[in-house]
Amino acid sequence: MDPLPDCPILAGGLRCPILVPVAVCGRDSEKGELALLRGIRARAAAQALSGVRVGIGDDCAVLGVRAGEEIAVTTDLSLEGRHFRLDWHPPEAIGHRTLARGLSDLAAMGARPVAAFLSLAVPPELTRAGRGSKSRRGGKSWIDRFYDGLLALAEAYNVPLAGGDLAEFPQVVADIVLVGAARRGKAMLRSGARAGDAIYVTGALGGSAAGLRALQALKGKKPSARLAAGLAPHLYPQPRIAQGLWLARRGAATAAMDLSDGLSMDLARLCEESGVGAEIDEPTLPVAPGATLEEALHGGEDYELLFTAPAEKKLPRRIAGVPVARIGRIVRRGSENKQARRPRVILLSAAGATALEPEGWQHFRSGGLQAGQ
């Protein structure tokens, strides 16, 4: 995997030693686990963890939130062969993506991250340094490199890893838990979109799907510099925490969610929760460099924000440095669709109006990626 691009956060150099304490709640009985835990804990250094009162070595972590705040909680599974492949994805990218998925859910609610928890099951050989040519880099074990990627993103977003669980298992399974805080009653929900609202997305769409397509074509070959850059949106997506906080603090959005399964699928979900329909103006879609229109419409794992706001509300072109594109409008749910399970989303293009069916991002199930598993 060495020809693949480095984690941009790690490549920039950690500003200080890993600052987050890694605690493990509950099970840490086996000697191998204990040794591994000691190793992980040895990476921890002192940091002022304002939200984490008890992090290491107890049955639970204890977190504090501020007066007037509510707690947002999300859990996301990342499964070998489903969300990543050990022979395709660098361990740093798998760690990064694991945490990014959870942070993106907090971003969608407009919540600030308080703490992350990681339950991780790994084959024992991935915990050993220098074993397995695919996981070797500077003598580090696969799991060390996984934590490198995860903790670098954690540091960049100032979220302590406050606990979790660790176990041996034949395949890699990671369950990331994010605990965040939002002002009481101010968390952005999927259910608030109203007819007449404008529809927005942050960043660009389809970049992750295009990157996965390129990764698939590589089959381990060294990518050109141009291709390597194109892999970053897939390998190292950036959760839109600052943008979510910006929107929530101003009460700017009527509804919001993150784009984890593709615009067609996720917009249909937002419409379903809000009881509305939607029209998308194809020419306004911010298609990522190298991505096709299909990938922008249906590709998953972009982790951009999809949100709605009153049409008359003036929003900046960028929020916290990330472009915001107005891509359509919320409409009443047509009476002809009352029997339909999903509200119809219409795609308006030069060719006319067509129904945008939610195709659904199938991760590795629909592609050829699972063949090698």
Added chain:
Amino acid sequence: MDPLPDCPILAGGLRCPILVPVAVCGRDSEKGELALLRGIRARAAAQALSGVRVGIGDDCAVLGVRAGEEIAVTTDLSLEGRHFRLDWHPPEAIGHRTLARGLSDLAAMGARPVAAFLSLAVPPELTRAGRGSKSRRGGKSWIDRFYDGLLALAEAYNVPLAGGDLAEFPQVVADIVLVGAARRGKAMLRSGARAGDAIYVTGALGGSAAGLRALQALKGKKPSARLAAGLAPHLYPQPRIAQGLWLARRGAATAAMDLSDGLSMDLARLCEESGVGAEIDEPTLPVAPGATLEEALHGGEDYELLFTAPAEKKLPRRIAGVPVARIGRIVRRGSENKQARRPRVILLSAAGATALEPEGWQHFRSGGLQAGQ
């Protein structure tokens, strides 16, 4: 598995339809998952979920806690072949045990449960009704029966299942997340034990290990009524939430943890976190019916509370109906052990004083249970 005892909670009859809404945060992209989710959500009925403001269908659940409270969070993996076997454990017991592990961690902190989250990965055949002779009972799918067990315990302890994740995977992986609340600064930690404190445990020890031994000997045969009763501590352990709350509210304990990996291992951990040693009086140990002394000392998954309190403090013989036994005392960590990784725990018996080495509960790794995996 039908000859095995029923879940005692389910056997008593649910007092009402399953009351807890099941939401899934984040990923629910695939059609099979969507159908399954709709099925799970259809089981939900209206309940006054005071702590859960947003539970279903959004990127995160939103929880409220009371003023002056801190949040306790724990995550615990339950892995097929490691913590349970599909051909040995009834699905209801696997669901029950999955949730019990998390609740027990909250009990150890003296925290009240606020909400549970379940990330569950299952082979697709376990989601189909009537498929697979081992998972059939009343035409229910394995996953339905798993939720029966988990939700019955959730209802008994009044904890809503407020979210999670669901995915297909070749093996069953469950990660339970419990969010609880404790009065600020009042959560019971492992680190507060002081020389001179008395050591206590709730309930009886070794019952789960004895039950597992009986389950192993059964190999699918129908147990006698007496044997079936002996399996309950293993299949349906009861987390000590009420006892933990009782201790925390009174500030009665100087340190506490739950016994998930056996007294020898867990007491060594408590001593390590507190920087102390311990002496156990063997004759005072509450050995569970059918269990051996070895099982009481080293067997895991009893989910009883281990706690310390000042020797002069008078504690009742029962807390919320569960017996409390005084089993020894905390001592200074001997100078001869300063180099040792673990503080020494001494077992005092008629034969004299011996070091109680932490043997560690190895789940299925040390037994013959994994042979069939």
